Amino acid sequence: MAIDADPATNLHQALGVPLGDTVGRIREDMTDDIKRGTISPTMSKQEYLDQKIMAALVELKGFDLLAMGRPEGPGCYCAANNMLRLSIDRLGQRYSYVVIDSEAGMEHISRQTTRDIDILLIMSDVTQRGINTAAAMKGLIKELRTQVGKVCLVVNRSANGLPPEIVRSIDSHGFELVATIPQDTRLADLEVKGLPVTQLPLDSSLRIGVRELASKVGLWNEVDK
Numbered sequence: 689m690a691i692d693a694d695p696a697t698n699l700h701q702a703l704g705v706p707l708g709d710t711v712g713r714i715r716e717d718m719t720d721d722i723k724r725g726t727i728s729p730t731m732s733k734q735e736y737l738d739q740k741i742m743a744a745l746v747e748l749k750g751f752d753l754l755a756m757g758r759p760e761g762p763g764c765y766c767a768a769n770n771m772l773r774l775s776i777d778r779l780g781q782r783y784s785y786v787v788i789d790s791e792a793g794m795e796h797i798s799r800q801t802t803r804d805i806d807i808l809l810i811m812s813d814v815t816q817r818g819i820n821t822a823a824a825m826k827g828l829i830k831e832l833r834t835q836v837g838k839v840c841l842v843v844n845r846s847a848n849g850l851p852p853e854i855v856r857s858i859d860s861h862g863f864e865l866v867a868t869i870p871q872d873t874r875l876a877d878l879e880v881k882g883l884p885v886t887q888l889p890l891d892s893s894l895r896i897g898v899r900e901l902a903s904k905v906g907l908w909n910e911v912d913k
Contacts, residue, residue, distance in 0.1 A: 689745075689783040691776070692755040694791040700746070700753060704884025709744040710757025711776075737775045745779070754779075777804070785907060804835045807905050809842050809866070814854055818843075823861040840866035842901060847871050867901035869894065 692699035700707040718736060721727045727736055746753040754776070780786040788805075810825055812818035819841075826839055841863040843850060850858075850868060858865050872894035878887060888895050902908030 689780060689786045690751050690753045691786065691788045692753065693788050695756070695758050696791070697755050697757055699789050700755065701882075702885050703753070704886050705748050705753060706746055707755055708746040708753070709740070710755045711741065711744065712757030714740045714744060734771050734774065737771050738778070741775050741779060752783075787907075806837045808836045808839050809901075809905070810839065811842050811844050813844055814846055814850065816853070816857055819854060819857045819861065819863075822863070826861070826863070838864075840864050840905065842867045842869060844869045845871045866904050867897065869897040869901065 690699065690703075695712075697707065697710060714737065718727075718733065718740070721736075722733070727733070731739075741754070744754065808829070810822045812822045822841055829836055829839060841858060843854070843858075843865065846868045847870075870893040872888065872892055874888060874892060875885065875894060878885060885894070899908055
């Protein structure tokens with residue numbers, strides 16, 4: 689299962705697949721239905737959410753997609769968010785893998801909306817600012833004691849490998865650099881045309897880099913082709 693946890697909700701566009709209802713919309717609809725008293729008395733709020741999230745799941749060849757959607761609107765959503773976490777945790781148990789695409793930044797870590805993770809891939813570009821931000825996120829995870837099994841660094845959009853200054857910075861922060869993803873000039877052309885990344889050719893340096901990354905973290909083998 690792929691979860692688009694970025695409020696911008698554009699993972700489906702990158703993959704070239706349709707978008708279903710979002711979890712954010714479901715949460716707000718439930719809050720409105722509670723206020724109006726339109727939820728059936730024979731259905732619990734948790735059952736309501738479970739049913740709506742299953743309906744929002746987009747089932748595709750090889751994977752299913754769930755979009756989290758926009759952040760909270762005005763008012764308190766604490767109870768609804770707790771129920772949503774339970775619904776998504778239950779749903780995730782049906783899949784061999786759950787891959788979450790989070791928004792850039794540290795908010796989803798500090799608010800612990802992303803929990804119980806086997807492998808966390810922190811993405812950075814080839815800059816000292818990016819590496820330092822990644823290190824700050826790694827430190828925050830330890831402070832919050834979030835359940836993360838393994839934290840790895842991925843450096844993205846590398847033109848010609850990594851400069852020695854960046855390598856030293858990575859080492860000084862004690863990061864495990866699990867992959868360096870090369871910059872692929874063909875990606876920009878696809879983005880201009882609004883085409884999904886899945887249309888990159890098989891020999892694309894980006895596709896090869898991602899396959900190597902997935903292999904290193906145990907999510908890819910030759911059978912998965």
